[in-house]
Each structure stands twice: as C-alpha cells, then as structure tokens.
Amino acid sequence: MNKKMLSVISALLLFSVFFLAACSGGSEDSAPANADDVKTAGEDIEDATELSFWTFAGTHATFYANAADRWNKENPDKAIKLTVENYPFDQMHNNLLMALQSGSGAPDIADIELAKFPNFLKGDVQLEPLNDLIEPELDSFMEERINIYAKDGKYYGAPTHLGASVVYYNTEIMDEAGVDIDSIKTWDDYVEAGKKVVEKTGKPMTTIADNWYGIWPYVAQKGSDFFNENGKLTLDNEKNIETLEFINDLVNKHKIAELAPGGQYHTEEFYGFMNDGGQASLVIPMYYMKDFTTYMPDLEGKIQIRPMPKWSDSDYQSVTMGGTGTAVTSQSEHVELAKEFLYFAKLSKEGNIQLWKELGFDPPRWDVWEDPAMREDNVYYQYFHDDIFDVLLSVKDNVAGIQLSEYTPDVLTEIDSNIMHKVLREKSQTPEEALKQSADTVRQKIGDQN
Amino acid sequence: MTPKKENKLLRFLNSKKVVPYVFVFPFILSFTILTLYPTIQAVIMSFQRILPGNVEFIGLQNYSRIFNDTFYKALANSTIYMILTVLILISIPILLAILLDSKLVRFKTLFRSALFIPALTSIIVAGVIFRLVFSESENAIANQIIGFLGFEPVQWQFTAWSGMFLMVMMASWRWMGVNVLYFLAGLQNIPKELYESADIDGANMYQKFRHVTLPFLKPIIIFVTTISIIGGFRVFEESYVIWQGNSPGNIGLTLVGLLYQQGIQQNDMGFGAAIGVILLLIIFIVSIIYLLLTGAFKRGDE
Numbered sequence: 014m015n016k017k018m019l020s021v022i023s024a025l026l027l028f029s030v031f032f033l034a035a036c037s038g039g040s041e042d043s044a045p046a047n048a049d050d051v052k053t054a055g056e057d058i059e060d061a062t063e064l065s066f067w068t069f070a071g072t073h074a075t076f077y078a079n080a081a082d083r084w085n086k087e088n089p090d091k092a093i094k095l096t097v098e099n100y101p102f103d104q105m106h107n108n109l110l111m112a113l114q115s116g117s118g119a120p121d122i123a124d125i126e127l128a129k130f131p132n133f134l135k136g137d138v139q140l141e142p143l144n145d146l147i148e149p150e151l152d153s154f155m156e157e158r159i160n161i162y163a164k165d166g167k168y169y170g171a172p173t174h175l176g177a178s179v180v181y182y183n184t185e186i187m188d189e190a191g192v193d194i195d196s197i198k199t200w201d202d203y204v205e206a207g208k209k210v211v212e213k214t215g216k217p218m219t220t221i222a223d224n225w226y227g228i229w230p231y232v233a234q235k236g237s238d239f240f241n242e243n244g245k246l247t248l249d250n251e252k253n254i255e256t257l258e259f260i261n262d263l264v265n266k267h268k269i270a271e272l273a274p275g276g277q278y279h280t281e282e283f284y285g286f287m288n289d290g291g292q293a294s295l296v297i298p299m300y301y302m303k304d305f306t307t308y309m310p311d312l313e314g315k316i317q318i319r320p321m322p323k324w325s326d327s328d329y330q331s332v333t334m335g336g337t338g339t340a341v342t343s344q345s346e347h348v349e350l351a352k353e354f355l356y357f358a359k360l361s362k363e364g365n366i367q368l369w370k371e372l373g374f375d376p377p378r379w380d381v382w383e384d385p386a387m388r389e390d391n392v393y394y395q396y397f398h399d400d401i402f403d404v405l406l407s408v409k410d411n412v413a414g415i416q417l418s419e420y421t422p423d424v425l426t427e428i429d430s431n432i433m434h435k436v437l438r439e440k441s442q443t444p445e446e447a448l449k450q451s452a453d454t455v456r457q458k459i460g461d462q463n
Numbered sequence: 464m465t466p467k468k469e470n471k472l473l474r475f476l477n478s479k480k481v482v483p484y485v486f487v488f489p490f491i492l493s494f495t496i497l498t499l500y501p502t503i504q505a506v507i508m509s510f511q512r513i514l515p516g517n518v519e520f521i522g523l524q525n526y527s528r529i530f531n532d533t534f535y536k537a538l539a540n541s542t543i544y545m546i547l548t549v550l551i552l553i554s555i556p557i558l559l560a561i562l563l564d565s566k567l568v569r570f571k572t573l574f575r576s577a578l579f580i581p582a583l584t585s586i587i588v589a590g591v592i593f594r595l596v597f598s599e600s601e602n603a604i605a606n607q608i609i610g611f612l613g614f615e616p617v618q619w620q621f622t623a624w625s626g627m628f629l630m631v632m633m634a635s636w637r638w639m640g641v642n643v644l645y646f647l648a649g650l651q652n653i654p655k656e657l658y659e660s661a662d663i664d665g666a667n668m669y670q671k672f673r674h675v676t677l678p679f680l681k682p683i684i685i686f687v688t689t690i691s692i693i694g695g696f697r698v699f700e701e702s703y704v705i706w707q708g709n710s711p712g713n714i715g716l717t718l719v720g721l722l723y724q725q726g727i728q729q730n731d732m733g734f735g736a737a738i739g740v741i742l743l744l745i746i747f748i749v750s751i752i753y754l755l756l757t758g759a760f761k762r763g764d765e
Contacts, residue, residue: 107727114515132730136514223711282598422729434711438621
C-alpha cells in the first residue's frame with residue numbers, strides 16, 4: 014500500500030514538474046531564464062581574438078553569430094571568437110548597468126534597448142563613441158535613427174533598424190467594411206473609415222496600448238515630443254495634449270478603438286486577438302513584421318502595410334520607434350576590433366542587407382532599400398506584399414525622429430503606469446490633467462538633480 | 464613535536480571560553496560579509512548621487528525626494544498586502560494543519576506534498592500561469608468561472624482591487640504549504656495527554672482548540688507572523704511577474720518594486736538605497752512593536 018502510494022505521489026510530482034516546465038518553455042520563448050543560451054562563432058580558429066557579446070533577443074544572438082562567421086571568412090588575419098550570451102531583457106540591462114557602474118565584468122559589445130539607452134548615457138559615459146565609423150557615411154543613414162543613441166555629438170549606438178512606424182491593415186476586414194485603404198490619407202479619414210469598420214463588421218478599427226506605444230508615435234508624428242532638442246521637458250505641451258485627446262476620442266468618443274488586450278502589443282493575449290482578426294488595423298513600427306510571421310500565422314496574405322495617416326498640421330508620415338542600439342563598452346580590451354566588427358555586422362551596406370534578410374528589420378541605411386538583394390523573395394514578402402520597401406521609400410523624407418533625454422525612462426514610466434491608465438482606462442483624468450501631473454512629477458526629479 | 468603542537472591548538476579550541484566563538488565564527492563571518500557590510504554600504508550610498516565614474520555626496524537630497532505620491536502608493540500597497548497575507552497565511556494554515564493532523568483525513572502525505580509543491584515552483588513559471596489564468600479575455604479560466612457564476616468578466620490585471628487580489632492570491636498559493644509545515648511541526652509537540660484530559664473534562668472541539676492547541680502553537684504563530692510581516696513588506700516577485708515592472712496606475716507598485724524601478728531600472732542607485740534604508744526602518748519598527756505586543760521578549764518564567 015505504502016509503496017503504491019509513493020509511486021502515485023511521485024508520478025503526480027513528475028507530472029506537475031513537466032507540466033510547469035512545458036508552460037514556461039512555451040510562453041517565454043524569447044527570454045531564457047539563464048544565459049544558458051550561448052552561441053559561439055570562430056571557436057575552431059587558432060589565435061582568434063575573443064570577444065563577448067550580450068543581448069536579450071535570441072534572434073539577435075543568431076544574427077551576430079552568423080555575422081562573426083562571415084567576418085572570419087573575409088578577415089582571416091583578424092579572426093574573432095565571438096561568444097554571444099542571451100539573457101532575459103531586464104536581467105541583461107541590469108547586469109550591464111552594474112558591470113559598467115562597478116568597473117568590471119562588462120562584455121565587449123552589448124545590445125541596449127531604446128528605452129534603456131538613456132540610463133547608459135549618464136555620468137561619464139562608459140561606452141565607446143562610434144563617430145569614426147558613422148560620420149564618413151552619415152548621408153547614407155537615416156539620421157533620425159542614429160541621433161537617438163547620441164549624446165553631445167557622439168554616437169554611442171549602432172541601430173538595428175529604422176523602426177519606421179506604419180499601419181498594418183487587415184484587408185479582409187477593410188474589404189468587408191468596404192473601405193479602400195489607399196483612400197485613408199489623414200487621421201480624419203482614418204476616423205471616418207474606423208466608424209464604417211465598426212458599423213459594418215462590429216470589430217474595432219484599432220487598439221491602443223497602455224504603454225508608450227499608445228502615444229509616442231502619434232506625438233512624434235505631430236512634430237512634438239516629450240523633450241525638445243535642448244533637453245527641456247515638453248511632456249505637457251499643447252500638441253501632446255491634443256494628441257492624447259485625439260487618442261482618447263478614438264477610444265472613448267468615436268468608440269472605434271479599444272484598449273489592447275493584455276495592455277500592449279507584445280502579449281500572448283494580443284497575439285491571439287490579432288491572429289483571430291480581432292482588429293482592422295495596427296499602428297506599429299516595421300520591426301513588427303517578425304511578430305506577425307512568428308505569432309500570427311493565420312493572417313498570412315491578409316495584411317497590407319501603408320504609411321501612417323498624416324495630421325493636418327504636420328508633414329511627417331512616419332516615426333522611428335522602438336529599437337536597439339548596439340554599443341562597445343569602454344571595458345573592452347579590444348575596442349578597435351569590436352568597433353570594426355560592429356560596423357561589419359550592422360552598419361555596413363552588407364550588414365544592413367543581412368538585417369533585413371535575417372531579422373526582417375527595415376535597415377537604418379536607406380541606400381540599401383533599392384538594392385536588388387533586398388528584393389529577393391523571403392518569408393516577409395510571402396506574408397505581406399511585395400511593396401514593403403516602396404512604402405519606406407515613399408516616406409523617406411518625412412520620417413520624424415525622437416528626442417531622448419536622461420529622464421526619458423522617467424517619462425516612459427509615467428506614461429506606462431499613470432497617464433494611459435488614468436485617461437483611457439480609468440477615465441479619472443482628462444488628457445491635460447494627466448499630462449500635467451506626470452510632467453510635474455518628472456520636473457520635480459529633474460529640478461532636484463540640477 | 465608536531466602532535467604536541469596540535470594538542471595545544473586543539474586544547475585552545477576546546478576550551479570553554481573559546482569554543483562558543485569557534486562555533487559562531489562562520490555565522491559572524493557570513494553575516495559581516497553578506498549582511499552588515501552591504502547594509503552599511505547602502506546607508507552610505509543613500510547620501511550619494513551615483514553615476515559611472517562620478518560619485519558625490521549630496522547630503523539628504525535623496526531622502527527629501529522620497530516622500531511623494533508614488534512612495535505613499537507603494538507603501539500603502541505593501542502594507543495592505545502585508546496585512547492580508549498575514550491574516551490569510553496564519554489562519555488558513557493553522558486550520559489545514561489541524562485537519563492534516565487529525566484522524567479525519569486520509570491520504571495525508573499526498574495533501575502535504577500537494578500543498579508544499581507551490582513553494583518549490585519557480586515564481587516566473589507561476590507568474591506566467593497566473594497571468595494566463597487571470598488574463599482579461601472572456602475565455603480566460605478565471606473569467607469563465609466567474610461568468611459561470613453569473614458575474615461580468617473582470618480585467619484582473621488592470622483594476623486596483625483585483626490587482627491586490629492577484630498578488631495576495633499568488634503569495635497565499637506559494638507559501639501556504641510552508642506555513643502548514645511549521646504548524647504541523649508545532650502540533651506534534653502538543654502532548655496527547657492534554658487532549659485526553661480535556662476529553663475527560665468534557666471539553667468540546669472549540670474549547671480544546673482554544674485552550675490546548677492555540678497556547679501551544681503561540682510561539683510558532685509569533686514566529687510565522689514575524690516572518691510574514693517582514694516578507695510582506697519585502698514583496699517584489701509577485702508584483703514583478705504579473706506586471707513586469709510597471710503596473711497600470713501603480714496598482715501593483717510595492718516598496719521593493721519602487722526601489723528596483725528607481726535604483727536599478729533607472730540607474731539612480733543613491734535614491735534606491737535611500738528607499739531601502741527607509742524600508743529597513745519600517746520593517747524594524749513594525750517587527751519590534753509586534754514582538755513587544757506579543758511579549759516575545761519576555762522570559763518564559765515571567
């Protein structure tokens with residue numbers, strides 16, 4: 014009896030362990046619990062210089078390992094042995110901050126996400142400027158993107174993509190509503206189209222994220238931002254209030270938008286909702302193509318990319334959003350080599366073409382957009398349509414940049430936890446009240462520190 | 464020569480005056496390195512502005528910035544959470560322990576393991592499952608259950624009461640089994656003769672519980688309550704795995720969450736350290752008051 018009991022219990026225990034393990038594997042794909050996700054390149058080469066790399070995205074890790082293999086083929090005299098370690102998002106950034114703060118333990122090269130980047134530009138910057146690599150070819154880059162990772166005229170980060178914000182239309186729903194997506198030129202058109210969509214299909218025109226994706230692209234496209242070019246806080250200026258009022262109207266007045274299931278665009282709930290044809294359109298940067306092909310297989314062939322509608326008082330057609338700057342740390346013992354490799358992997362023409370081919374990212378160098386290599390068939394052309402880069406070329410001169418300040422993380426925290434929640438979800442504050450209150454909070458912090 | 468030397472050393476180590484110090488030495492050492500030194504360092508940091516290659520003393524500036532709405536919100540959240548978890552994680556485990564100790568329940572080992580498994584589960588995994596169970600979709604398990612009972616679907620992760628409910632629920636699920644074990648251990652120490660004599664005196668179930676069980680469990684209850692108070696104020700993971708740092712309207716912001724957000728995520732270590740020092744003081748004061756009230760400092764013969 015006892016033995017039987019024991020075996021039943023152990024079977025139960027085993028089952029629960031496997032069950033839980035399976036659950037964690039499924040939903041945390043991009044975020045391994047430890048850095049057991051290590052990729053190396055050039056291990057078999059003698060005398061190769063060892064370089065270490067930290068990232069928070071499995072796809073990036075593969076990209077750099079491949080780049081190192083190509084580098085070693087082309088530069089046998091300067092071979093590298095690259096170790097790419099992939100950590101969960103927060104853990105990687107925290108570890109990197111600590112390592113740079115304490116003066117030891119940092120890798121040679123690291124990926125730093127846009128919203129975290131300002132943290133690394135405080136005090137004596139512990140990253141190496143990349144000016145000598147970028148400046149000679151500055152004309153070929155979309156400067157709006159390069160500037161995001163700059164401070165006092167020094168470029169510290171190599172961009173991974175332009176991140177041009179666009180609208181992804183679900184043509185099935187738009188057709189059902191009888192709306193021609195090419196007729197949507199302004200945000201007013203968008204609202205009118207949205208009303209038709211809701212009326213005919215019962216589905217929302219779009220969803221708004223609770224986090225900064227729900228406001229920043231719109232604000233920047235209107236020609237405003239949270240800071241001006243002198244670093245002064247402009248969070249509660251007139252244009253931003255108008256923009257948030259517009260977004261609030263989409264949700265609470267015109268009722269053509271809902272709040273994104275799960276609160277933002279990178280949750281299981283949202284992927285499921287979108288995949289089921291839950292909404293007619295989504296405003297998000299080009300990099301989201303990867304999410305579509307990975308998490309929303311049912312929409313293949315149904316999604317059409319178009320530029321964002323325009324504001325009547327601004328000419329910007331798109332905004333560069335999200336993204337990762339890759340930086341060489343000052344703790345590296347091979348700064349020059351690390352920079353050369355970084356240039357090879359991400360900043361060169363060839364590197365930019367690989368960014369598209371391997372990761373589906375819109376390259377930050379516009380001079381490759383027309384390159385024949387970019388037009389080769391791949392999973393993205395099959396999923397979407399073949400005019401992806403025509404859309405980009407059409408908006409090229411009207412892409413708004415964004416201003417980062419060392420207090421940007423504070424503003425983003427306010428947006429994520431207070432502004433969007435109180436205005437859109439709780440409806441306890443007007444856009445003006447919420448923006449003013451949060452601006453005061455951030456101003457208090459800035460004031461105290463200066 | 465050598466053996467004599469060893470003898471001397473051994474005799475020294477074995478002498479009644481020295482031996483206690485020898486035994487506590489490893490603890491003193493680890494305490495100094497792992498607790499005392501970081502604590503002192505944190506207090507020093509709380510008076511500094513810390514930037515890479517650029518550390519300066521700024522007096523009380525960090526402390527003067529602490530007391531604002533966000534901090535009070537975090538303090539309120541942590542306090543409510545602490546009170547709720549203490550209430551739930553004391554009362555229910557006592558009842559469960561008594562039940563598991565009684566003759567009424569079969570398959571005791573099974574239930575004990577079942578209760579204890581959550582404590583062994585990774586909090587990250589648990590968080591993912593909780594997020595899915597309590598997601599806002601109408602098809603999520605929690606919403607289906609309350610829908611079956613005739614209630615409207617709830618946006619669990621986006622309203623204040625349900626956010627707190629999620630955190631407390633998660634903590635209760637996680638620590639229930641551990642506390643049951645504590646109380647089970649306590650129950651084993653109660654002499655069976657006392658129940659027998661209570662039976663002879665005609666005591667009913669409640670009277671036995673009130674006059675025999677509870678007094679014997681008192682030291683355990685004090686112990687478990689104290690660690691629950693400390694754990695309650697230190698809550699971080701429950702909130703972190705549900706909201707990943709930023710909860711809507713700060714409904715899940717806790718003191719340690721605020722420390723993490725300011726100190727580490729936003730690279731403001733000095734300010735983070737100041738929050739840590741305040742938290743240390745709060746925990747210290749509340750625990751001392753509780754221990755004084757329950758008479759834990761009195762000697763047994765008083």
